[in-house]
Amino acid sequence: MGISVKGRIKKGFTLLAGASMLLLSGCANEDAAQSVKEISDKYSVAEENQLIVYTSHKEEVYLPIIQEFENETGIYVDIQAGGTQEMMQQAKSASEKGKCDIMFGGGVESYEAWKDIFEPYESSEKEQLDEAFLSKDGCWTPFTELPIVFVYNKKLVHSSMAPQTWDELLDSKWQGKIAFADMDNSGTSYTIVSTIAQMQGKEPSDVVETIIHQTNGAILKSSGDIIPDVSNGTSLVGITLEETALKAIDRGYNIDMVYPKDGTSAVPDGCGILKNAPHEENAKRFIDFITSSQVQGFAMNQFYRRPIRTDVELREDFGKLNIIDFDVAKSAEDEEATFDRWHQLTGQED
Structure with a gap:
C-alpha cells in the first residue's frame, strides 16, 4: 500500500498530523508524566496512542509520512517544526522535561554533535540498511541519503x-x-x-x-x-x-x-529517540516505519531522496556520484x- 495524504493538519506554532490537536502546556517544574496525563484527559487521547515529534523537514516531506503512520498505527502525532539547530535546541529542552519523543530531520552530523540527548535504538529494519550510513552506537538512525x-x-x-x-x-x-x-x-x-x-x-x-x-x-x-x-x-x-x-x-x-x-x-538526514521520551515504544515504531521499504520507496519516488535501504532499486534519473x-x-x-x-x-x- 502506498502512502496517501489523509486527515487534516493545521499549521501554527504547534502542528498536529491528525484529527485531534495536542497542545503541549505546563510550567517547567511540572512533572512530565502528569503533563502527559493532563493532555490525554483533555483531548480524550489515550497516553499509549500519542507521539511528540520535533522536525526540521519541510511540510511536504513530513506531512504525508506522518499521516500514513497515524493511519497505520492509530497513534496521534503532535509536531513542532523549524530549522535544524532551532529544533535540536528545543528538543534538548523538551527532553529534559520529558516532553519530546522524536527528532526527525537534519543531517546526521548534527545528531552526532547532539548525541547526548538521544537514546540508542536499532531499527527492526537494520539488516536491510546500508551499513555505511549507520550510527556506530545507535544514537541516531539514517532516513535518506542526500548528496x-x-x-x-x-x-x-x-x-x-x-x-x-x-x-x-x-x-x-x-x-x-x-x-x-x-x-x-x-x-x-x-x-x-x-x-x-x-x-x-x-x-x-x-x-x-x-x-x-x-x-x-x-x-x-x-x-x-x-x-x-x-x-x-x-x-x-x-x-x-x-x-x-x-x-x-x-x-x-x-x-x-x-x-x-x-x-x-552524501550525508543522510536522521531521526533519533530523545532521552526521557514519554512515549518511547511509539517512537521506536516510528523509526521502524520510516526505515521500512514502503516509506523508503515513497521518499525516493515522491521526493527524489535516495533510500538508505539496500533492497530498493534506484530511480533512473539519479546521476552517478x-x-x-x-x-x-x-x-x-x-x-x-x-x-x-x-x-x-x-x-x-x-
Whole structure:
C-alpha cells in the first residue's frame, strides 16, 4: 500500500498530523508524566496512542509520512517544526522535561554533535540498511541519503561555463553570484561547509569566511530560497541537495544541476529517540516505519531522496556520484566552533 495524504493538519506554532490537536502546556517544574496525563484527559487521547515529534523537514516531506503512520498505527502525532539547530535546541529542552519523543530531520552530523540527548535504538529494519550510513552506537538512525550538488541558471550560464568542481565554484568569477542559506536555518548549509573543509583539508571556520566572501555577505534566509534565487537570476549558481534540485527541475524552474566531478558528500538526514521520551515504544515504531521499504520507496519516488535501504532499486534519473569519505564524527566536533565563527561574521553574536 502506498502512502496517501489523509486527515487534516493545521499549521501554527504547534502542528498536529491528525484529527485531534495536542497542545503541549505546563510550567517547567511540572512533572512530565502528569503533563502527559493532563493532555490525554483533555483531548480524550489515550497516553499509549500519542507521539511528540520535533522536525526540521519541510511540510511536504513530513506531512504525508506522518499521516500514513497515524493511519497505520492509530497513534496521534503532535509536531513542532523549524530549522535544524532551532529544533535540536528545543528538543534538548523538551527532553529534559520529558516532553519530546522524536527528532526527525537534519543531517546526521548534527545528531552526532547532539548525541547526548538521544537514546540508542536499532531499527527492526537494520539488516536491510546500508551499513555505511549507520550510527556506530545507535544514537541516531539514517532516513535518506542526500548528496550535495551545484545548480545554475540555465539561461544565463551556458552548461560549458557552469562550475564542475568545488575549486571552480569558489573561484572569484562567481563572487557575489552564489546562493547560500543561513546555517542557523539550514542544516544543509553546515553540511556544505563541512564537506568543503574535509575535501580541501581546511578548518570549517575558515570555509565560513570563504563563503561569506564569495556571497558578499548576502546570505539567504533558508535553503528553500536557493532555487528561486538562482532561477530568477538574482544569483547565477547555488549549492543545494540533489533532491531539491531534481524536484525544482521537474517543476519547471529555470535551473540545471551539476554533480561535482571532484567529489561530494552524501550525508543522510536522521531521526533519533530523545532521552526521557514519554512515549518511547511509539517512537521506536516510528523509526521502524520510516526505515521500512514502503516509506523508503515513497521518499525516493515522491521526493527524489535516495533510500538508505539496500533492497530498493534506484530511480533512473539519479546521476552517478563521486562520494567522498565524509567523517561524521569530525563534522560533529567542529560544529560549535563553526557556528560561533558564523555568528561572528554575520553579526548574530549573543
